[in-house]
Amino acid sequence: MFAIYATHADSNDPLAALKIGERPEPDVPEGWVRVKISHASLNRHDLFTLRGVSGHPEGITYPIILGNDAAGTLDDGTPVVIYPVMGSDDWRDDETLDPKWHIPSECIHGTFADFAVVPRRNAIPLRKNLSPLHASVLGTAWLTAYRALFTKSGLRAGETVLVQGATGGMATALIQLGQAAGFEVWATSRTEEGRAQAKALGAHQSFPPNGTLPRKVPAIIDNVGSDSWAHSMSSLARGGTLVTTGGTTGFEVALNLLPMISDQLTITGSIMGTLKDMENMICLIAQAGIEPEIGVVLPMERAEEAFHAMWEGRTRGKMVFTR
Numbered sequence: 001m002f003a004i005y006a007t008h009a010d011s012n013d014p015l016a017a018l019k020i021g022e023r024p025e026p027d028v029p030e031g032w033v034r035v036k037i038s039h040a041s042l043n044r045h046d047l048f049t050l051r052g053v054s055g056h057p058e059g060i061t062y063p064i065i066l067g068n069d070a071a072g073t074l075d076d077g078t079p080v081v082i083y084p085v086m087g088s089d090d091w092r093d094d095e096t097l098d099p100k101w102h103i104p105s106e107c108i109h110g111t112f113a114d115f116a117v118v119p120r121r122n123a124i125p126l127r128k129n130l131s132p133l134h135a136s137v138l139g140t141a142w143l144t145a146y147r148a149l150f151t152k153s154g155l156r157a158g159e160t161v162l163v164q165g166a167t168g169g170m171a172t173a174l175i176q177l178g179q180a181a182g183f184e185v186w187a188t189s190r191t192e193e194g195r196a197q198a199k200a201l202g203a204h205q206s207f208p209p210n211g212t213l214p215r216k217v218p219a220i221i222d223n224v225g226s227d228s229w230a231h232s233m234s235s236l237a238r239g240g241t242l243v244t245t246g247g248t249t250g251f252e253v254a255l256n257l258l259p260m261i262s263d264q265l266t267i268t269g270s271i272m273g274t275l276k277d278m279e280n281m282i283c284l285i286a287q288a289g290i291e292p293e294i295g296v297v298l299p300m301e302r303a304e305e306a307f308h309a310m311w312e313g314r315t316r317g318k319m320v321f322t323r
């Protein structure tokens with residue numbers, strides 16, 4: 001079948017490990033389903049896979065088909081969106097706490113292909129008012145944004161959240177979800193265009209990276225990592241919460257314990273979300289009439305263009321591949 005895959009890991013030149021070609025069709029184990037992919041979205045995780053960066057204890061076995069997120073149809077024609085967190089069959093708690101949890105393109109092949117195979121519970125029937133295009137962006141960046149905002153940040157409606165970054169998949173999700181939930185959303189962006197885009201999506205104010213803010217804020221969601229860490233730490237109000245969700249510019253940071261202690265700051269990591277989170281987010285998107293920001297839609301054959309854009313830091317919302 002047609003597939004976009006990583007042949008190996010290349011930390012310096014990840015796009016050299018990117019290949020578009022033929023791969024064997026996956027077997028369908030008992031209790032799993034085959035999804036014919038119609039739309040699949042790119043995540044920075046795909047670049048990390050090409051670079052060999054993985055939080056998974058067993059690492060990645062190459063070659064591996066890329067892609068975490070997708071929408072498509074089951075063999076019986078049912079339209080579905082994939083919930084990407086999978087793990088032990090008998091795990092009944094928060095899926096992200098299952099010691100065996102993983103997402104497509106780590107232990108199993110990913111979604112950038114004619115077909116993906118997932119456990120039956122991971123194929124969520126699509127609501128009538130959600131298009132496969134919009135559904136295909138929800139599994140990773142949007143789900144993480146939802147959980148960071150509504151479970152981890154401690155924010156109440158009306159309070160201010162600072163989103164570090166504005167143009168990316170998760171940043172646009174944070175702005176759109178935060179605005180819909182009644183938070184005052186502030187965002188930072190490296191470009192004038194990004195700052196204007198943040199406002200067009202619903203941010204109340206936007207600032208250059210490390211820019212002076214009018215006041216400190218009760219919550220910050222930071223997926224930029226090293227480059228924004230010091231700004232995030234110094235921008236938190238007393239009792240505030242920093243939710244760290246990514247390390248686009250690096251994962252190594254310095255931590256001064258004194259302000260953390262004296263200002264009683266909380267730093268918490270957040271990764272993906274539960275199946276219930278994904279279902280609730282889909283309801284919120286429908287009820288609030290949110291249209292996830294999609295900057296680029298390309299046939300899978302032209303996927304390389306989107307990978308290049310992301311590697312060069314040129315994004316506007318999500319990038320979707322059609323099949």
Ligand SMILES: NC(=O)c1ccc[n+]([C@@H]2O[C@H](COP(=O)([O-])OP(=O)(O)OC[C@H]3O[C@@H](n4cnc5c(N)ncnc54)[C@H](OP(=O)(O)O)[C@@H]3O)[C@@H](O)[C@H]2O)c1
Nearest residue numbers: 044165166167168169170189190223246247248271272313
């Ligand atoms: N914890 C989780 O479960 C989870 C889930 C999804 C993603 N992530 C992580 O979250 C991060 C964002 O993922 P994404 O898919 O949203 O990526 P993306 O679409 O490529 O977005 C990158 C974001 O980083 C900002 N940025 C700041 N400095 C940058 C630089 N030097 N180069 C490139 N971008 C820069 C960009 O904002 P401006 O252009 O506005 O400055 C943009 O908002 C990644 O580190 C990813 O691995 C984590």
